[in-house]
Amino acid sequence: MTLKEVANLILQHDNFEILTHHYPDGDCIGSGFALALALRQIGKKARVITTDRSKSFEYIFSKLKEQEFDTEFIIATDVANEKLLGVNQKAYEGKIDLCIDHHQSNCVNAPFKYIEADSAAAGEIIYELIPLLGAKMTRDIANCIYTAISTDTGCFRYGNTTSRTMRIAADLLDFGCDSAYINKIMFETKSKGLIRLERDLLKNMIFCADDKCAIIYTTLEMTKDLTDDETEGIASIPRQIEGVKMGITVREKADNFKISVRTNDGIDACEFCRQFGGGGHVSASGCTLKGTLDEVLQTLKDAAEKVL
Amino acid sequence: MTLKEVANLILQHDNFEILTHHYPDGDCIGSGFALALALRQIGKKARVITTDRSKSFEYIFSKLKEQEFDTEFIIATDVANEKLLGVNQKAYEGKIDLCIDHHQSNCVNAPFKYIEADSAAAGEIIYELIPLLGAKMTRDIANCIYTAISTDTGCFRYGNTTSRTMRIAADLLDFGCDSAYINKIMFETKSKGLIRLERDLLKNMIFCADDKCAIIYTTLEMTKDLTDDETEGIASIPRQIEGVKMGITVREKADNFKISVRTNDGIDACEFCRQFGGGGHVSASGCTLKGTLDEVLQTLKDAAEKVL
Numbered sequence: 001m002t003l004k005e006v007a008n009l010i011l012q013h014d015n016f017e018i019l020t021h022h023y024p025d026g027d028c029i030g031s032g033f034a035l036a037l038a039l040r041q042i043g044k045k046a047r048v049i050t051t052d053r054s055k056s057f058e059y060i061f062s063k064l065k066e067q068e069f070d071t072e073f074i075i076a077t078d079v080a081n082e083k084l085l086g087v088n089q090k091a092y093e094g095k096i097d098l099c100i101d102h103h104q105s106n107c108v109n110a111p112f113k114y115i116e117a118d119s120a121a122a123g124e125i126i127y128e129l130i131p132l133l134g135a136k137m138t139r140d141i142a143n144c145i146y147t148a149i150s151t152d153t154g155c156f157r158y159g160n161t162t163s164r165t166m167r168i169a170a171d172l173l174d175f176g177c178d179s180a181y182i183n184k185i186m187f188e189t190k191s192k193g194l195i196r197l198e199r200d201l202l203k204n205m206i207f208c209a210d211d212k213c214a215i216i217y218t219t220l221e222m223t224k225d226l227t228d229d230e231t232e233g234i235a236s237i238p239r240q241i242e243g244v245k246m247g248i249t250v251r252e253k254a255d256n257f258k259i260s261v262r263t264n265d266g267i268d269a270c271e272f273c274r275q276f277g278g279g280g281h282v283s284a285s286g287c288t289l290k291g292t293l294d295e296v297l298q299t300l301k302d303a304a305e306k307v308l
Numbered sequence: 309m310t311l312k313e314v315a316n317l318i319l320q321h322d323n324f325e326i327l328t329h330h331y332p333d334g335d336c337i338g339s340g341f342a343l344a345l346a347l348r349q350i351g352k353k354a355r356v357i358t359t360d361r362s363k364s365f366e367y368i369f370s371k372l373k374e375q376e377f378d379t380e381f382i383i384a385t386d387v388a389n390e391k392l393l394g395v396n397q398k399a400y401e402g403k404i405d406l407c408i409d410h411h412q413s414n415c416v417n418a419p420f421k422y423i424e425a426d427s428a429a430a431g432e433i434i435y436e437l438i439p440l441l442g443a444k445m446t447r448d449i450a451n452c453i454y455t456a457i458s459t460d461t462g463c464f465r466y467g468n469t470t471s472r473t474m475r476i477a478a479d480l481l482d483f484g485c486d487s488a489y490i491n492k493i494m495f496e497t498k499s500k501g502l503i504r505l506e507r508d509l510l511k512n513m514i515f516c517a518d519d520k521c522a523i524i525y526t527t528l529e530m531t532k533d534l535t536d537d538e539t540e541g542i543a544s545i546p547r548q549i550e551g552v553k554m555g556i557t558v559r560e561k562a563d564n565f566k567i568s569v570r571t572n573d574g575i576d577a578c579e580f581c582r583q584f585g586g587g588g589h590v591s592a593s594g595c596t597l598k599g600t601l602d603e604v605l606q607t608l609k610d611a612a613e614k615v616l
Contacts, residue, residue, distance in 0.1 A: 154463075155462075155463055155464060155465045156463060156464040156477070157463045157491045157495055157496065158491075159487075159488040159491075161481075161487065162481065163478040163479070163481040163482045164478075166474050166475070166477045166478035166481060167474070167475065167478045169464070169471075169474045170471040170472075170474035170475045170478065171471070173469075173470065173471040173474060174471045179467075179469065180467040183465045183466075183467075184572070187465055188465065188544075188547070188548050189548060189549075189550055190548045190549055190550065191549070191550045192549060192550065195510050195513070195549060196510075198506075198510060199507050199510040199511055202503050202504075202506060202507040202510075203507055205503070236496075239496070240496050240497060240498045241497075241498055241499070241500060241503060242497055242498065242499045242500065264492070
């Protein structure tokens, strides 16, 4: 399926729901809302379905007022797996018409799929889709796509950043996107609570596999005053340590542990997470585990020893 | 003076020394070595004078072998003030022929000056100068310029990043620059010692001016196992805290304290530092202070209370 065919398929319909994944990040929110704004611009109706509305994306949420309509066509953006729909899984499983994504591991069951694994973010695909829909780039759409691309590349820092990523970002800046504001919110703002959490994470960091693996963890107690999006960035901490090839972040949730794995030097994080039913990208993946904190840490240490 | 005139001036000479500032950062090193590599490519002789050779820039230093010649023309890149030449000040003060810089506050005494204050990095100017010299972009030069631009923009995160910055970076990626390696070294690598230091910094952080100012400090004891470039990045920590408009980092040196000031929301860091004989950019400046740690902290707190 070419992107032009994706555009033509979309243009045959009128009333859209756009799905995003749970623990929403900048890419699913930015891609979903950019597409919805573009669809409304060309006279379609569209809404974006999210699992929660975190405060840090309010500058995006506020641009799409509620609209009444009967859904006719369902698009998922940046959703690699129907399980990732979270609380929306039951309502939407098996009903996705079109899946637009950049995850190689995408296994969504949908009649139409457009997967571009060499895109740093789903937002890059949406950027190229918008003119094919006959929509124009606006400042609001540029803000959405800049959010998508900048967050999925760690602000152009990760190895997935290409010259295409950079040129799209340059175009978005020329369209007046408010990169200073978005960067400040996404990358440069930490609450005092997060500063305290980081201090505790650094104190409790665990090393294993000859110091090639570093693990940090949060308990419900440690994060009780923090929101999910406040703690989103901590997953990048353990991989940054000199000599560490695999950085693992364990977050206690109400009924399980959310695991984020970040790797260096080609160690396959996706394969690592797949053994626990998760997935993602080669150098950034995730999964969930059940058990006590000690059990989960031991499971991860054993698995890391095996790989490294 | 236009950049074409700068190129013509350079082309009239043959043997160059290129000066960089003390506590060298990616921009002065990257700009200086990019220019030297380009000059050698077109048959000139050139060396770069630095105050020290920090390990993290070894991938740049190693590309320029020593060359014997009598210096004929002296260029300073990214040097805003002759005081910033550090241990090289005595030898070079008043002898700079051409100054290429992006600091608005540049006050170097030189017959020829090319200052472009809207460039995010001196490296952007060098990028545009290279073809005017008749030199070709190479992978080594691209690595130097990428280092210059990425470090001075916090990897395209700071407000000085423009669409030109992004397009130059895109071109550098197309020239094969090793952005993944450079980003890893410059932004994603922390020694265990630095992790310990960060934990201590977060523990000892001082708030003043109704929490609009946050101050962190290092003592000689705290940094005795760390190099200057390892601790370079800590200056960005205090400004990141929610509500903080001025983040100050105090580093004890052998005979004084090095102060880094980072600001948000248009608070003028350059003006703040100028009262102590320093300077820089509106949102990132520096100065040095003498006294005991307590005296220095009190001076900074008083000054911050006045501004905020």
